[in-house]
Amino acid sequence: MLQVHDVFKSYATAQGPLPVLQGIDLTLRPGSSLALMGESGSGKSTLLHLIAGLDKVDHGSISSGDYRLEQMNEAQLAHWRRTEIGLVFQQFNLIGSLRVEDNLAFQARLAGRHDAQWQAHLVQRLGLADLLRRYPEQLSGGQQQRVALGRALASQPKLLLADEPTGSLDEATSDEVLKLLLELLDDSPTTLLMVTHSHRVAARLAQTVTLHGGRLADAQAR
Known part of the structure; x- marks a missing residue:
């Protein structure tokens, strides 16, 4: 599903280049779930942004099927984000001018894969039926x-990238949202890569890797 090979990334600072990722290797199989952990500033979000095509590697490769992100231009990367992946952030990033039902359909329509039956299933499973007309x-x-x-999930992406998706929620709500997410993933072939600080959240996923010093520690499988 996803292969990250020998990825390096640094950022320019007044003191010179700041290395963030130093030779990252990571493989995700279709339908798997992986938690990416590490202290603040360890490069977790940077790696997620590289995989999403929101930034480019300095060295190395990121590939999925026929996609080689380091070889793609901005238009091709936008197509990758629009059709192949789903993104969930801690800040929600909903479109304030659209009602819930239109927010739900937005990504799927952009991808040309709007499926009314699948969206109705999502609405039912997520308990959103009474909220569709709200902003x-x-x-x-x-x-x-x-x-x-x-x-x-409405566009049925191959890969879901989630950056601290429950980080701003209280523990009970976080558990509820995570439970719903994992149940929905059981209904689809979507692969999940989640950045999280929470060991409790990470324990619910099939595998955990930790970023430290710009490198990945050995994976822990459950």
């Missing part, structure tokens, strides 16, 4: 994150 500002944090999950 994001009329929702609680947990409700907004459920909409964000539904939007990301």
Whole structure:
């Protein structure tokens, strides 16, 4: 599903280049779930952004099927994000001017894969049936994150990238949202890569890897 090979990334600073990732190797199989952990500033979000095509590697390769991200231009990377992956962030990033039902369909319509039956299934599983006519500002944090999950999954992406998706939620709501996400992934072939600080959240996924000093520690499988 996804292969990250010998990836290096650094950023320019007044003191010179700041190495963030130093030779990252990572493989995800279709349908698998992996938690990416590490202390703040360890490069977790940087790696996620590279895989999403939001930034480019300095050296190395990121590939999925026929896609080789380091060889793609901005238009091709935009197509990758639009059609092949789903993105979920801690901040929800819903479109404030759209009702819930339109937020849910937004990504799938961009990808040309809107499926009314699948969206209805998501609405039912996520408990959003009574919220479809509301705007994001009329929702609680947990409700907004459920909409964000539904939007990301509505296009039935091959890969779901989640950056601290429950980080702004209280523990009970976090557990509820994570449970729903994992149940929905059981209904689809989507692969999950989640950045998280929480060992409790990571324990719910099939595998955990830890970033330290720009490198990945040995994976822990469950």
